[in-house]
Amino acid sequence: MTGLDDWSYAKDWAPEQIAYASAAELAAGRLPLRAQWRLAEQRQRAERGDPGAFTSDLTVEEFAAIRSVGFAPVGQVLGTAVYQFAAVYQGCGFIGASPAGAPVVGLQLAQASLDEARHLAVRRMRFECDALGGDGVVGVRLGVLPFHDIGLEFLAIGTAVRAAGAVRPPRPFTCDLSGQDFTKLIRAGWVPVALLQGVGVTVRHNDWSQRIQSLSWANQELVGATALIQGARSVARTGLARDAARVGAHTVVLRDLMSRMYERKCLSGYEAHDRIAEVVLWGTGIVPFGRKHRPHPAATEPPLPMLRLNPRKETG
Structure with a gap:
């Protein structure tokens, strides 16, 4: 799909114009304009490290x-x-x-x-x-x-x-x-x-x-x-x-x-x-x-620690 910023200038269009352009985008195998704007904004927030990105x-x-x-x-x-x-x-x-x-x-x-x-x-x-x-x-x-x-x-x-x-x-x-x-x-x-x-x-x-x-x-x-x-x-x-x-x-x-x-x-x-x-x-x-593409060994789960709930007393 094309870059998401290509249609940023169209945000001030009338709803009918946005709907017409969105239909053309869908026919071309892309996403509607409002979806493109939402995704571009979300990606920009993530790149800036904003909370809730x-x-x-x-x-x-x-x-x-x-x-x-x-x-x-x-x-x-x-x-x-x-x-x-x-x-x-x-x-x-x-x-x-x-x-x-x-x-x-x-x-x-x-x-x-x-x-x-x-x-x-x-x-x-x-x-x-x-x-x-x-x-x-x-x-x-x-x-x-x-x-x-x-x-x-x-x-x-x-x-x-x-x-x-x-x-x-x-x-x-x-x-x-x-x-x-x-x-x-x-x-x-x-x-x-x-x-x-x-x-x-x-x-x-x-x-x-x-x-x-x-x-x-x-x-x-x-x-x-x-x-x-x-x-x-x-x-x-x-x-x-x-x-x-x-x-x-x-x-x-x-x-x-x-x-x-x-x-x-x-x-x-x-x-x-x-x-x-x-x-x-x-x-x-x-x-x-x-194997060379598998996750780093640090990503593997460690063994679960076991704790005896009813320890038996040691007898001498």
């Missing part, structure tokens, strides 16, 4: 943990993207009665939109980290909120940190590891690369076989529903592996899995409904680093 949502334990491996927080960072999902459902692929039942069909447009929205929020969060002079973001939390009934807001929020040593990553890393887990990872000889995700969205027509099973009193597997959710998870795992390969991660520390299933009226003209499954996997891609 940084904010974070780290706990005391997390703060102490990351400091013990040579990192310090530089500020809380946020990325957001509001998306409208108007055309994500293209139909179920069901063309009539079949002995094999309805197929499981991937909704490519929905998958691509969900994937793009989260990646955009994370990318803007990383831009804020870069603007503050940070080397990475820890404790990232991802969220999705309804936005005034017109769309969904995708959020990524975390704490930017900076290493005390001379070794700098080529670009800020992102991870959803807590401060303690981040510290354990560094001491084990690994470093985070990027927050990764895989998205799978599949649809299956609620055909005659599924309806018959639903009306039965017997305890049994709902074969169609199993195939639907398995298909979505398979697509999500493939997307996660592709994301890991893109950033060069050796492995992924899987943090969470979100899945949901809902129904929609069939678009193919049938009276029944279609069932849609959404699965999202996310975690942190990590790579090993050389």
